[in-house]
Amino acid sequence: MEQRVIDTLRDVFELNGFIGIETRAVEQGSSLLKKGETSKEIYLLSRLQEVGHESDTAVEQRLGLHFDLTVPLSRYVVEHSGQLPFPFKRWQIQKVWRGERPQEGRFREFVQADIDVVGEGTLPEHYEVELPLVMVNALERLREFGLPKATVHANNRKLSEGFYRGLGLTDIEGVLREIDKLDKIGADEVVRLLVNECAASEQQANACLELAQITASDGQSLIDRFNGLCEIHHIDMDGDAYAMAKEGLDTLTMIVDEAARIRPGSVIADLKIARGLDYYTGSVYETFLDGASSLGSICSGGRYDNLASQGSRKYPGVGLSIGLSRLVSYMLHSAGATASRISPACVLVAVWNEENRGESNEIARQLRARGIAADVAPTAAKLGKQIKYADKLGIPYVWFPNEDPADDGPDQVKNIISGEQTDADARSWEPDTVYARQTVETHA
Amino acid sequence: MEQRVIDTLRDVFELNGFIGIETRAVEQGSSLLKKGETSKEIYLLSRLQEVGHESDTAVEQRLGLHFDLTVPLSRYVVEHSGQLPFPFKRWQIQKVWRGERPQEGRFREFVQADIDVVGEGTLPEHYEVELPLVMVNALERLREFGLPKATVHANNRKLSEGFYRGLGLTDIEGVLREIDKLDKIGADEVVRLLVNECAASEQQANACLELAQITASDGQSLIDRFNGLCEIHHIDMDGDAYAMAKEGLDTLTMIVDEAARIRPGSVIADLKIARGLDYYTGSVYETFLDGASSLGSICSGGRYDNLASQGSRKYPGVGLSIGLSRLVSYMLHSAGATASRISPACVLVAVWNEENRGESNEIARQLRARGIAADVAPTAAKLGKQIKYADKLGIPYVWFPNEDPADDGPDQVKNIISGEQTDADARSWEPDTVYARQTVETHA
Numbered sequence: 001m002e003q004r005v006i007d008t009l010r011d012v013f014e015l016n017g018f019i020g021i022e023t024r025a026v027e028q029g030s031s032l033l034k035k036g037e038t039s040k041e042i043y044l045l046s047r048l049q050e051v052g053h054e055s056d057t058a059v060e061q062r063l064g065l066h067f068d069l070t071v072p073l074s075r076y077v078v079e080h081s082g083q084l085p086f087p088f089k090r091w092q093i094q095k096v097w098r099g100e101r102p103q104e105g106r107f108r109e110f111v112q113a114d115i116d117v118v119g120e121g122t123l124p125e126h127y128e129v130e131l132p133l134v135m136v137n138a139l140e141r142l143r144e145f146g147l148p149k150a151t152v153h154a155n156n157r158k159l160s161e162g163f164y165r166g167l168g169l170t171d172i173e174g175v176l177r178e179i180d181k182l183d184k185i186g187a188d189e190v191v192r193l194l195v196n197e198c199a200a201s202e203q204q205a206n207a208c209l210e211l212a213q214i215t216a217s218d219g220q221s222l223i224d225r226f227n228g229l230c231e232i233h234h235i236d237m238d239g240d241a242y243a244m245a246k247e248g249l250d251t252l253t254m255i256v257d258e259a260a261r262i263r264p265g266s267v268i269a270d271l272k273i274a275r276g277l278d279y280y281t282g283s284v285y286e287t288f289l290d291g292a293s294s295l296g297s298i299c300s301g302g303r304y305d306n307l308a309s310q311g312s313r314k315y316p317g318v319g320l321s322i323g324l325s326r327l328v329s330y331m332l333h334s335a336g337a338t339a340s341r342i343s344p345a346c347v348l349v350a351v352w353n354e355e356n357r358g359e360s361n362e363i364a365r366q367l368r369a370r371g372i373a374a375d376v377a378p379t380a381a382k383l384g385k386q387i388k389y390a391d392k393l394g395i396p397y398v399w400f401p402n403e404d405p406a407d408d409g410p411d412q413v414k415n416i417i418s419g420e421q422t423d424a425d426a427r428s429w430e431p432d433t434v435y436a437r438q439t440v441e442t443h444a
Numbered sequence: 445m446e447q448r449v450i451d452t453l454r455d456v457f458e459l460n461g462f463i464g465i466e467t468r469a470v471e472q473g474s475s476l477l478k479k480g481e482t483s484k485e486i487y488l489l490s491r492l493q494e495v496g497h498e499s500d501t502a503v504e505q506r507l508g509l510h511f512d513l514t515v516p517l518s519r520y521v522v523e524h525s526g527q528l529p530f531p532f533k534r535w536q537i538q539k540v541w542r543g544e545r546p547q548e549g550r551f552r553e554f555v556q557a558d559i560d561v562v563g564e565g566t567l568p569e570h571y572e573v574e575l576p577l578v579m580v581n582a583l584e585r586l587r588e589f590g591l592p593k594a595t596v597h598a599n600n601r602k603l604s605e606g607f608y609r610g611l612g613l614t615d616i617e618g619v620l621r622e623i624d625k626l627d628k629i630g631a632d633e634v635v636r637l638l639v640n641e642c643a644a645s646e647q648q649a650n651a652c653l654e655l656a657q658i659t660a661s662d663g664q665s666l667i668d669r670f671n672g673l674c675e676i677h678h679i680d681m682d683g684d685a686y687a688m689a690k691e692g693l694d695t696l697t698m699i700v701d702e703a704a705r706i707r708p709g710s711v712i713a714d715l716k717i718a719r720g721l722d723y724y725t726g727s728v729y730e731t732f733l734d735g736a737s738s739l740g741s742i743c744s745g746g747r748y749d750n751l752a753s754q755g756s757r758k759y760p761g762v763g764l765s766i767g768l769s770r771l772v773s774y775m776l777h778s779a780g781a782t783a784s785r786i787s788p789a790c791v792l793v794a795v796w797n798e799e800n801r802g803e804s805n806e807i808a809r810q811l812r813a814r815g816i817a818a819d820v821a822p823t824a825a826k827l828g829k830q831i832k833y834a835d836k837l838g839i840p841y842v843w844f845p846n847e848d849p850a851d852d853g854p855d856q857v858k859n860i861i862s863g864e865q866t867d868a869d870a871r872s873w874e875p876d877t878v879y880a881r882q883t884v885e886t887h888a
Contacts, residue, residue, distance in 0.1 A: 014788035017788060
């Protein structure tokens, strides 16, 4: 199931020209500790022989498991900068580990699926438009596995920061942090925190809240509503703060208009999206599933101007990440997705007696050579028992080799779901399309 | 590259009806410590918050990374025994970790590809014939990536033990351990060790050595040579020891004869194959590549009667494991395998100016909808620069949208390898087959 989801994502990413990379799970502590945010959730490693002496080595010198795919990308880009083609578009689907106490719906070990585009020095803004659309495309493809419709909610850091600065606020990180709590703690509490923690006046705090309440699915209404709010709050439209906001507004406008043109309703502007992490510098994205708001954002990311740096050279990027294990878990439990059968085999070849197993093997080989997955009965048990084995594995066809080797008669194949039985030749027979491959079905 | 090798193995395993499973990388220390053999190479985990207090927890209670895929299979089978269809055929391709000091050609983190068949209570011996043939099939498929021909060397523990007991030896594990060193330390040293460490007489030791020198590619010559050796050394062919050896001989005969029938030369009997691990109870296998003996065995395994047990219920199995990372590393370095191009994209759509990027995006979308991987130029740079970008990524085609939107003329596409340029329509154009997909080429 998870494997088929991964195959689908890979297909979409490669169709879009992203290059697949795989990095080692084990990184240096010093790399892992660079970002403050998740540093408390790192698993460090120790060799069995070192038990009891772990503390002899500084944490930075120890090894640990990567907790996301961004830290490894950063290291990878710096290490391979000489050979990489920039802008470097990469996809990466791997396990990551968080050293946290496991809780409901959170996994200690889970799979993330990331796409990023990394530039050398500069990175055109059109990638901020295109990357969420690649993810929309990928999530659309997962609807065949029962995934509900996904909507990307986009905002832009420059827009928020320009607006806050236009109001006269200076603790931008603080304001973003409190606004990020809006859905959790409600408007009144956010206003209280903005006033108490971020030195905002009641009026400034309310203006921040009004900004967070703006949503729009087309560029013009976004511009109108944003400019309207600036006017109400007397933000100087010729000043530096508005100029900064305008940059973000332009990018966000491009995003929603392009999305509306290609896939109406797939991306909306939602100015309450803040993202906790402080390294985002432009667009930020979160993605929600219809009817699954309790799941939270299933695909998040944004633009960062400093994925990595080497001396004075900077590597800006834009990327999104799907929390794949949670998504698959949701699909299995809530969307009722299951594999159409346990075994990938389409045919079980029966065995009349152990002496003739070679003939059954030969039939299986002929089927496999033509791409038809085949298994051979484990023992020459009574036929009913062999059919029961196929049934338990969900294998739709049972193949009966011609019982009398002296007789030149045909083999027979039985569809044990429909009961239909016909003559068949392993060199030419084809299963009904619906039974040919193991697929994912949804029952919700 | 590694991904394409994995895809190929998966395809072979599923065609043969093996069920794919994925287990978590993190297991309980108590599970990991069950097998003595590799216990010294375990990586234990500690959460960052626990640093300095690791020793408060007993190793058995701590978490660690799996070092093979057999320990997880054992746990998995016991946990899911109620639902699994037995015999349970599973494939599993995952990373494993060894907490060893890294050295040349050895990886701290590497990928293994395993197939096993696990029975409940009993497991028919024909699986000991079939599993190495599935691996032979898989390794054959990898020859398109430059892998040399592989030969499975098979032996049987019962055959060896029966023969040793027939000679009057009792320290069977000891003898196997010394015989396993034959290629490394030579015959004289092995004889010396058998005499000094395993209480063998000079004559017994020489008999063990003579057994180890038998190889055969057909059953009859194997039987003749083995029985001849038994006669020379006066082993009682009516005794229990010979009866045990005969069981192993019968299975090994089946293996080489079936292999010779289907793929001559793919599996030979080689009676020096001992395998260090003490849990094998029947067939044992090692696999060597033509012209790459220094690489050692690339695919090993065997029959074990006790993968796991639950009360009095036992789960016998037979399995083989490919050390995939070492194999891929060999293919890249010695066989000269490389990807045909860096990017999976087949086409780079040029952009005349940023205002018309939407048209280039639309062309890329039409191509992708028909399964043709496409990228769009990062900037509306001079055409030469856009072509250079495609060249650097190895993208074979550059697509030129009709430059004048007012004019209804056709687009053009250029193969930048052959220089050929033609009119093209994104809704119908097809690339030459040889350029359609990113493939693996070999240059050795």
